[in-house]
Amino acid sequence: MPAATSATADSPRPEAKPRRRAGRPAAAVLDQDGITSGALRLIRKSGYDGFTMAALARTLNVAPSALYNHVSSKRDVLVLVQDHLTSFVDVSTFEKEPWDQAVRDWAWSYREVFSKHTPLIPVIAVLPVTDAPKTLAMYEAVSAGFSRAGFPQERIVSAIVALESFIFGSAYDVTAPADIFDSGSMAASTPNFTAAVDSLAEQGFERPADVAFSLGLEALIAGFGALRT
Amino acid sequence: MPAATSATADSPRPEAKPRRRAGRPAAAVLDQDGITSGALRLIRKSGYDGFTMAALARTLNVAPSALYNHVSSKRDVLVLVQDHLTSFVDVSTFEKEPWDQAVRDWAWSYREVFSKHTPLIPVIAVLPVTDAPKTLAMYEAVSAGFSRAGFPQERIVSAIVALESFIFGSAYDVTAPADIFDSGSMAASTPNFTAAVDSLAEQGFERPADVAFSLGLEALIAGFGALRT
DNA sequence: TCCTTAAATGAATGACATTCATTTAGTGGC
DNA sequence: GCCACTAAATGAATGTCATTCATTTAAGGA
Incomplete structure (x- = not known):
């Protein structure tokens, strides 16, 4: 049948x-x-x-x-999915914007895509690029952007890896429960942390994860930007 | 019996x-x-x-x-393990060293511990601190260090989250295969990336993941250090 | 000594991913 | 047009898990 x-x-x-x-x-x-x-x-x-x-x-x-x-396995399917998703990450910005803005756009876009697919992160993080052609294409576009911006050749990969690590870690934050830092009954024994958490809460940000991401990303962009010749 | x-x-x-x-x-x-x-x-x-x-x-x-x-579940056991492991992360440095060195020591130690336990990362990353007392204790020690160093109260949590995100992402890199960036047969179509990879390889670092981690960590420390009053 | 109750047992259960012997149906050679 | 070949689909196992549950066990307070 x-x-x-x-x-x-x-x-x-x-x-x-x-x-x-x-x-x-x-x-x-x-x-x-x-x-x-x-x-x-x-x-x-x-x-x-x-x-x-x-x-x-x-x-x-x-x-x-x-x-x-x-x-040949379920993992294989996940690899196919991850590679497909990578093509939704915006790298066009490297051909239009100055280096720092391009990195910013790319990083936000990258995190946005994978924050809805965090179970793929353990797969992506250790996946040889040979098995993921679209991912390789993304690296090529980003490398070219770094190169054009005067980034020292031998540090390009390390810089991309560092940014990617930050992006993957940050993708998890997006999905974390809002009260993840609520120390509950242990608040009394953690005065500094509790004060810091309260102080952030008072600011009333809609997506605290975005604040942390922006803070870290800007530091990385500033730090890496200084390496350009 | x-x-x-x-x-x-x-x-x-x-x-x-x-x-x-x-x-x-x-x-x-x-x-x-x-x-x-x-x-x-x-x-x-x-x-x-x-x-x-x-x-x-x-x-x-x-x-x-x-x-x-x-x-009540296998996940529960993983939570117990992760919390126990967190007590191996060195936070003593915040009471001995200047802020930047303390952050550096803490971050390297944190990554070192969890690079051998990456399957825990998806669990930790979204785990309410209430369920992990030793993890909460670590946050308290780190917050206190940031506070003492003159870090603006309302940005402490965001800075820690950003550092942690970078650390978790970087922990995966440690376990990645050495040839993860070998573009193989597609090398011809990715000249910039391939050149960047080769250029890094020529440097002959023993643990390339350490180079990327150091690069990113120093950028974050420098960027965040500037926020202190 | 008896009663209560936390903790241990082992025999199900129900999801899964994955394998394998067969069957099905295009395609190229004749 | 027919045949042989072979990739691809089928459905019936298999084996590995986490998790549940009805019972049993034994320590401690009464």
């Missing part, structure tokens, strides 16, 4: 890239692009908790085992 | 804190401290992959279900 073949018109599934090797047979229904966009759709609807291989297969009208003809 | 009661002298299990409520009965064998140190021992031996509730129970000579009399 090959019901999977019929594209039951309930969802606009964007199947692309035949991906077949020269003169060899093939069917269709499923490929890496389809899996990627199905995964992204599923994650948006059900979050990372609801993101199971079975649920992904259901999204794609396919048996779970069929997925393994195109990816 | 209560073989669990006999402390089969094969491992020095540091059971402490009777933790019993006034005049109520109790046995022993297991408590949160014992679970925490057993978990840490297991993680050190088998890593986070080998860290299962069943393996933890075996480490403690107990049935898996027994654990649930003391913790």
Whole structure:
């Protein structure tokens, strides 16, 4: 009962890239692009908790085992998703703005994208760039921007890594509960910290995580900017 | 067959804190401290992959279900572990060194501890401090140091959050494979990035992650230092 | 000695990811 | 047009987990 073949018109599934090797047979229904966009759709609807291989297969009208003809593990799917998401990070700014503003735009955009996908961070952080072409393309655009701005060649990668580390860490903050620093019954024994927390609260910022991100990012931009020749 | 009661002298299990409520009965064998140190021992031996509730129970000579009399989930155990680890982070430096050196020492120590425990980062990053007393104590020591150094009250928390974000992100880098930036066959299409990577490699640093960490940390310290009055 | 109760037990349960022997259906060679 | 080949889909296992629950065990206060 090959019901999977019929594209039951309930969802606009964007199947692309035949991906077949020269003169060899093939069917269709499923490929890496389809899996990627199905995964992204599923994650948006059900979050990372609801993101199971079975649920992904259901999204794609396919048996779970069929997925393994195109990816070798769930982690593989996460890598595909992360690489796809990276293409939403804005690097165009490096071709339009001065270095400092470009870094600022890029960093905010990068954090924005992955703050909704923090479960990917442990995957991205240690992923060889070879496995993620769009991510590599992002690095290329950013490196070019740094280079053009007179950044010393041998420090470009370190600077990008440092910024990225800060961005990934900050992405988690965005999702933290608002009362994360409420010391509760232990307030009495932590006077300095409690005072600091209260003092920040009094400022009434809507997104405290944005304040911390801005503070750190500006320090990094200022510090790195001084390295340019 | 209560073989669990006999402390089969094969491992020095540091059971402490009777933790019993006034005049109520109790046995022993297991408590949160014992679970925490057993978990840490297991993680050190088998890593986070080998860290299962069943393996933890075996480490403690107990049935898996027994654990649930003391913790309500595996996540709970991770929280206990993370809080325990935080007590290894060196904050003594805030009472001995000038502010900038203290921040430097603290940050390196913090990253060092958690670079061996990156699977805890997603847990820590969004954990209310109420659930982690030793972590709260660390924040208190750091806040006090910032305060004493003339840091504006209402920016202390944001500065700490920014530093912590950078530290967590950087902890992942330590564990990344050495060839993570090897662009392989795509090198030709990413000339700027490839050149930057090669240029860094030529420097021959033993731990490139340390270079990036130092670069970012010094920028943050310099930037934040300027805020002091 | 008995009663109460925290803590331990071991046998389910239910999610999962992943594997495998089969089946299905295009495609290129004839 | 037919065949043989082979990528891709199927569905029925498998094995690993965390977690639950009905029972049992034993210490301490009465």
